[in-house]
Amino acid sequence: MKYWIGILGSLFIPISQAGVLEYGASLDQSVWKMTTDTPLECRLEHIIPGWGKGAFVSHAGKNTNMDFELKPLRPQARIQTVTVRSMPPSWRPGVAESGISKVRFYKQFDGLVNGQAAWTMLDELEGGYTPSFLFRDWYHQNQPITVSVSAVGFRSTYQNFLGCMQSLLPYTFEDIAFTILNYEKNSDELTPYSKRRLAMISDYLKADPQIDLALVDAYTDSMGSKWPNQQLSEKRANSVKKFFTGLGVDEKRVKIEGHGEKQHVATNETERGREVNRRVVISMQRWTPPEFNVEKTASR
Template sequence: MKNRPVLTAASVALLLFTAQGQANSVRHYSANLDNSAWQMSEENRLTCEMEHKIPRYGKVFFQSEASKELNLRMKMEMRQLPDGYGVSAIESVPPRWQPGESSYRIGSMKLYKQFDGELRKQLAWTLLKELEKGRYPTFFYSDWYNNRDQVAVSLSSVNFRNAYDEFMTCVNALLPFSFDDIAYTVLNHEAESEKLTLTSQRKLKQISDYLQVDSNLELVLVDAYTDSLGAREPNQALTEQRAQEIEQFFIERGIDKTRIKTVGHGEDRPIKSNDNELNRQINRRVIVQLTKPSPIEL
């Protein structure tokens, strides 16, 4: 005799909703075959975002950002924010046209008073993979406005795959570094040469790539320094020239000149003593700083 499938809270809620059109004590929110829509809401080399509307409930967003590491977060934007603290169970529920399949638990999400729900990393990826399989990740929690009710919120896999393919194509094209990785960058020159070291050339290319896709940057500051060998005036002129070369590098790649400010400091402000070549190489540097506008205070 075959074992009967175990009915979880998720499958019971779904069966009740299917058989009666509504659950007796479970309010179920989910897009149906007619209104289930997934779409890209942001798509560039800095951010990939895919959204899904849940009628009468809110929206769900999956977002990945440029970074050294692959990342993902899911944000559940609720029309009515929690009025207390709790935990939502998450189960993977089969669609109605697969009656022989069982539901299973995949995790939980903490609920915070007056905050949207959020999942990060592994669990957010798990939800995407369950959707890719055609299943319905469903969130179950007690209603904070009516303690007699349970709430079930399902992400529909209907019309998911095309948007998912676009999303993953976008994720694979994200820059492999973030703003924080290049916001303050020190470039060094080779000994007795105007040429940047190979490491510094790679860093400069990264900054250039970032500047081309982020139009929200307020200013690019380029500060150049040298060691104390030679006379002061030629050293001052040398740092001004090096700063201007970096500026020209950015301009040639389409960066507006008005967004760039250069300063040559000559041999002032050494960070090491100039008594050996290693220290002098450290002092021969160009610092590139990127700044963003301050958040508007309400």
């Protein structure tokens, strides 16, 4: 089932062999490009002429993750099962094609291959093989169709993709969106654990421009007088803001407020309770386009 379209030059014409409509980049059309290279997302894209594009995507987080998104020019017209296979390169005659996975394509959503199957596709491409999607095309009277991902030009850009993955933050927005930091007694000095946590939040703030506001609310225990405690809470809130802005975060994205000894969350009768009450609460608001939310939720 291997095919070449290089003889067609830059003009793409789908080929039909034995009743199968085939789409894929020719030798001179095959391009891989890093379209996102940030501590939050790595995206490696490939154009499939006449059909759409595919992309390998990995996101920040504690767990290793990999997706391959297959985005057609025309939306999926129905739900169907798709076979993903690996086709051998022309310089390995006699080698048989092999199966990678079976996936579901959902109506009105991009195709998605995730987890181990996506990693297998990467390995096959690195070895010069061609991962291909086999299904029936509603737009061509249910004719069998093969959509192929070319290995030409893949290896050099793949190294950049791996480098990007090594720089992904090991936590997500959900991991740091609401954080409570604690202080040493009678001080605006954070505890060692809270300092590490604050550094994590700062890294994420710098990397994610969609976080439009970080709210910093500071509190004290009830030891001492109310007015000094109010001033201390404001000092603590300001110290967090200075930490953020000192690392390049726009001060307009940080809003602070000191609450003094109000809103205790534990008893002030014990040292442990007072330690819990000496705190700063950081909560972040993130703007996300509605269409992104809907598509991601449904496609996963």
